[in-house]
Amino acid sequence: QVQLQESGPGLVKPSETLSLTCSVSGGSISSYYWSWIRQPAGKGLEWIGRIYSTETTNYNPSLKSRVTMSVDTSKNQFSLNLSSVTAADTAVYYCARESSTVTSRSFDYWGQGTLVTVSS
Amino acid sequence: DIQMTQSPSSLSASVGDSVTITCRASQSISNYLNWYQQKPGKAPKLLIYAASSLQSGVPSRFSGSGSGTDFTLTISSLQPEDFATYYCQQSYTTPRTFGQGTKVEIK
Numbered sequence: 001q002v003q004l005q006e007s008g009p010g011l012v013k014p015s016e017t018l019s020l021t022c023s024v025s026g027g028s029i030s031s032y033y034w035s036w037i038r039q040p041a042g043k044g045l046e047w048i049g050r051i052y053s054t055e056t057t058n059y060n061p062s063l064k065s066r067v068t069m070s071v072d073t074s075k076n077q078f079s080l081n082l083s084s085v086t087a088a089d090t091a092v093y094y095c096a097r098e099s100s101t102v103t104s105r106s107f108d109y110w111g112q113g114t115l116v117t118v119s120s
Numbered sequence: 121d122i123q124m125t126q127s128p129s130s131l132s133a134s135v136g137d138s139v140t141i142t143c144r145a146s147q148s149i150s151n152y153l154n155w156y157q158q159k160p161g162k163a164p165k166l167l168i169y170a171a172s173s174l175q176s177g178v179p180s181r182f183s184g185s186g187s188g189t190d191f192t193l194t195i196s197s198l199q200p201e202d203f204a205t206y207y208c209q210q211s212y213t214t215p216r217t218f219g220q221g222t223k224v225e226i227k
Contacts, residue, residue: 035216045164045207060215061121094163098211104170105211106154110163118143 002027004095011117012089018082018116022095025065029053029076033098035107036069036080038091046091050098051078085118092116122146122210126219132227137198141222143191143208152212153185155193158221159204167206168193196222 008020023032036048049059051069060069063082071078082089092115096107123146133139143153151171156164166175168184171191181196195202203226208219 022216044220045218047214047218050214050216058214062175062215096163103151104173105152106166106169106175107156107164107171108166108175110165119129 002097002109004097004109006111006114007115008114010115010120012085013120014086014118015084018080018085018089018118020079020080020093020095020114020116022080022111024076024078024097027073029073029078029104033074033100034071034078035096035098037094037096037107039094040091041111048080048082073090087118090116121215122213122217124208124210124217124219126208126222128222129220130223130225131196132225134227135198135200139195139198141193141206143186143193143219145189145191145210146201149210149212151187152182152210153184153186153191154211155175156207156209157204157208158201164207195224202221
């Protein structure tokens with residue numbers, strides 16, 4: 001059974017960089033796209049971006065200038081850096097696996113989520 | 121970006137009722153449409169992928185249909201554990217986008 005676990009600081013100061021890591025267990029990180037998705041309290045889901053095991057990335061244009069993702073296949077982990085954060089970046093951050101076939105693509109495994117608060 | 125619009129935003133229903141949630145895409149997305157269920161404090165859970173395929177382990181009372189721009193999620197006989205928020209999501213292109221959610225509440 002694939003499991004994902006987010007880790008990182010729960011509190012980040014304004015203008016600093018939010019850094020999170022997602023550890024994948026029960027399966028290989030290779031040959032999948034891995035996404036970060038966030039959800040402000042009481043609101044909907046926003047896709048931040050994704051990274052493939054070969055380090056190919058796609059970012060949401062709304063966040064592209066501030067987002068960097070990386071992958072460490074030796075540790076079965078991938079990471080998110082979001083720079084110049086403001087209070088608007090306060091949210092629960094999820095990592096998720098995107099499973100793809102010829103006819104479908106969906107987020108089939110999710111981490112439990114980690115709350116990141118931006119505050120001084 | 122492809123905009124996903126769900127309706128209604130919320131609904132009240134009783135155990136045993138059949139409920140239908142609709143999702144409309146701002147452009148054709150073929151059948152690249154997924155449905156997720158989210159309960160408070162939990163991560164979303166995949167219910168339906170490719171518009172109508174039931175994810176393994178999901179009860180058969182959940183079904184999906186549609187293609188192009190218009191899609192529906194139907195819960196045929198609502199159970200107590202089905203009270204949650206439901207999201208549609210397009211996987212036709214990046215950025216991936218979600219509907220705003222439909223909250224299913226107990227009447």
